[in-house]
Amino acid sequence: MQAELIMAAHVAPGALAVAAGAAALAAPKGRWTHVHAGRVFVIAMGLSSAVGAGLGLVRAETFYITFHAGVLALCLLASGWLAARARSGAPGPATGVVAAANLINVVALVVIGVLAARSGQPFRGFPAQDYLVLAGMGATAAAGDITLLWRARLGDRHRTARHLWRMCLGFFIAAGSAFTGPGAAAFSEAVRQSGVLALPELTILLLMLFWLARTLLARLRPEPAS
Template sequence: MKEPAFLAIAHLWVGCIRIVAGYIALAAPKGKTLHRAAGTCFFVTMILLCASGLWLSLARDILFTVYLSWLAFHAVVTGWATAASRHSFARVITYLSPLSSLTMMAGAVIGAFRAASAPDGMLNGLPPGAFLAIAGIACLISGLDGLFIFRSFHHGARRTARHGWRMGFSMFLASGIFFFGNTRFLPEALHHPVFLATPVLLVVCLTAWFAIRARFQTRA
């Protein structure tokens, strides 16, 4: 697959917009205009980011980031579908979500076997365990998708918390790739591990805060 010359730069700038929109959406009061506007911007840019990331990964034959793009796409789309559960299309996405995550798990297991069968025991410079980790995460997400469908689809608190952590998880994946995989675009003075890790850890903290706040506010 050919890589368009502009795609890498567009991918970078979309990623920058996504970071700003994601932090605002996580920090803003739930359900307010600012949260909705930032969340919509985050959702759109995440879809574009996953699509461009998938294209770049296929063009460069990097199977591992194919699965990361798929995982981030699955998280953000199911997160949106959870918040928009009144729409029939969103419900279809929710009911199909276990199939997507199980397919992702199977693909990651295949990647692990390819890595194990390679002469150096590596694929894309990674051992089989890296692909098995993706498979394990996909398996866990598939189980959570199934539980949501059969046990708590209409439960407001769980639905809001699921929306928050799915969006946060997709942002966590994208932020990790952005800050640790694109250091060549950052000034050398900012290559310190503390600077690179802080935005990623901030996503984890904001996501946890959002999910906990959502559960208590919905019950109030």
């Protein structure tokens, strides 16, 4: 019964995070709808990720991977939120703490993935590639963290891009949990087998790439004539 309550506490805010994330992604960037939907997304996704991490420990025999997925999502959300608030582009101490937590999680995922691949057996019900995919996401974030800490400052476009892709990847994880992960149990077997539940994740990735390209490749506006 305890595990079922934890599952409900994981899926419910995850569903809210998906709805709020969709609103934030579709709204004009920087406008009221984007900002407030984004806040709801961060709170709901943060709660869902924290509960998911707890679920991975309580039901380790079947949901252990959600512990690492939850930690990864929390690191992505935290670093994306910090990027939005760091108007100067300079990282603060909190950025280093989040980066360290993410790096530790990545190392654990790589170790588990490699051991599972060598044994040829799933670890806690999940194959090696699932752990390594999460490790790849976390490693991408870790590379960005190291670059930021080394350079000690990001320009506005790169800071916006850092905020954008980390929030979108967190959104991707939320959608995965809601539609192809634990939340898939809410749908019929026919729907689960149809492949339609993978469409939200694909849509999020495509939109993330679109907004990243628009952010990073947009031409700088010309200086107004004096």
